[in-house]
Amino acid sequence: MIPLLEVEGLEVVYGHAIRAIQGVSFFVEEGRIVGLLGLNGAGKTTTIRAISGFLPTENVHITDGRLRFAGNSILGMRPFATAWLGIAVVPERDKVFDTLTVRENLAVALIAARSGNDEAARCRRYRSIDDILTLFPALARRIDHDAVLLSGGERQMLAIGACLLSSPRLLIVDEASLGLAPILRRQLFAMLAELNRELGLTMLIVDQDVAGVLAIADHGYILENGRVVFAGTREELLSHGDVKEFYLGQTQDRERGYRKVKQYRRIRRWH
Ligand SMILES: Nc1ncnc2c1ncn2[C@@H]1O[C@H](COP(=O)(O)OP(=O)(O)OP(=O)(O)O)[C@@H](O)[C@H]1O
Ligand SMILES: [Mg+2]
Incomplete structure (x- = not known):
C-alpha cells in the first residue's frame, strides 16, 4: 500500500545559505500517528511547511527531494492546494483568530470547509459547530468569548476543532504541547490518540516532547540539525x-x- 505521505530526501535552504533541512526522509501510513520530533531549531516546522506549502515565498527554496501525498507529487504546492487535497495544519503560532469569538473562529473554518474537496475528505464525523462543541465541552463554555481570552489548552482545542471541520485526510499538529502544563499535555495527546482511534484519522504530530508523543505514536522520527538521526517504531525508539x-x-x-x-x-x- 502507498503511504499517505512520503517525504524523500527533502532539502530546504533559507537565504541561499542555511541548509535547514538536509535530506530528510520519512513516511506516514494511512490511519497511523507519526511523531516528527526534536529540539528547538531541529527543522520540524520547516519540514511541515514544505509539505503544506506554508514556506515563505521569498528567500527560501526547496532545493531537493520528493513530496508525495496519496501517491501524487505535492512539491511546491501552495497551502490552498494542499488543503484541498486534505492536509490540515494546526500551526505552531497564530493558531486562532484572537479578535474573533470561539463561535466565529469555528464559523470561519466551516465556511472554508464548505468550499473544500468533499471527495478527498475522510473524517466526516465533525461537520458542524455543535459537533466540535460536543467533542470539546470546554469550548462550549467559552463559545461567545474572544479567542484572545482562551487558555493555551483551549486555544489548542479550538485550532484542532477548526481543522476537523475540514474533514482532513492528514492532520499535522505543530507543537501541540507548547506552553501547556504536563497534565494538560497528556490530556491533549490522549485526545489526539482517541481521535485517531475513533476516526482512523492519520496524524503527523510535530513536537519537542518525545516522551509525550511516543506515548501515542506508532512511529517516530527524531530530527537534529535538519537530519533524521533516529527513526523507528514507538517500541524501537523507547528502548x-x-x-x-x-x-x-x-x-x-x-x-x-x-x-x-x-x-x-x-x-x-x-x-
Ligand atoms: N525564515 C527563516 N529564515 C532563516 N532561517 C530560518 C527561518 N525559519 C527557520 N530558520 C532556521 O531553520 C532552522 C530550523 O528551524 P525550524 O523552525 O524548522 O525548527 P523547529 O524544529 O521547528 O524548532 P522549534 O522547536 O523551535 O519550533 C533553524 O536553524 C532556524 O533558525
Ligand atoms: Mg517549530
Whole structure:
C-alpha cells in the first residue's frame, strides 16, 4: 500500500545559505500517528511547511527531494492546494483568530470547509459547530468569548476543532504541547490518540516532547540539525539507548548524563 505521505530526501535552504533541512526522509501510513520530533531549531516546522506549502515565498527554496501525498507529487504546492487535497495544519503560532469569538473562529473554518474537496475528505464525523462543541465541552463554555481570552489548552482545542471541520485526510499538529502544563499535555495527546482511534484519522504530530508523543505514536522520527538521526517504531525508539538517555532523560548516573548530553549536542551539531 502507498503511504499517505512520503517525504524523500527533502532539502530546504533559507537565504541561499542555511541548509535547514538536509535530506530528510520519512513516511506516514494511512490511519497511523507519526511523531516528527526534536529540539528547538531541529527543522520540524520547516519540514511541515514544505509539505503544506506554508514556506515563505521569498528567500527560501526547496532545493531537493520528493513530496508525495496519496501517491501524487505535492512539491511546491501552495497551502490552498494542499488543503484541498486534505492536509490540515494546526500551526505552531497564530493558531486562532484572537479578535474573533470561539463561535466565529469555528464559523470561519466551516465556511472554508464548505468550499473544500468533499471527495478527498475522510473524517466526516465533525461537520458542524455543535459537533466540535460536543467533542470539546470546554469550548462550549467559552463559545461567545474572544479567542484572545482562551487558555493555551483551549486555544489548542479550538485550532484542532477548526481543522476537523475540514474533514482532513492528514492532520499535522505543530507543537501541540507548547506552553501547556504536563497534565494538560497528556490530556491533549490522549485526545489526539482517541481521535485517531475513533476516526482512523492519520496524524503527523510535530513536537519537542518525545516522551509525550511516543506515548501515542506508532512511529517516530527524531530530527537534529535538519537530519533524521533516529527513526523507528514507538517500541524501537523507547528502548534505544541514546534516545532514552538524550531525549527521555533516563540515565543511570545523573552527573555523567548531564556532561554527556552537552558533549553529545556538541558532536551532533557538526555531524
Ligand atoms: N525564515 C527563516 N529564515 C532563516 N532561517 C530560518 C527561518 N525559519 C527557520 N530558520 C532556521 O531553520 C532552522 C530550523 O528551524 P525550524 O523552525 O524548522 O525548527 P523547529 O524544529 O521547528 O524548532 P522549534 O522547536 O523551535 O519550533 C533553524 O536553524 C532556524 O533558525
Ligand atoms: Mg517549530
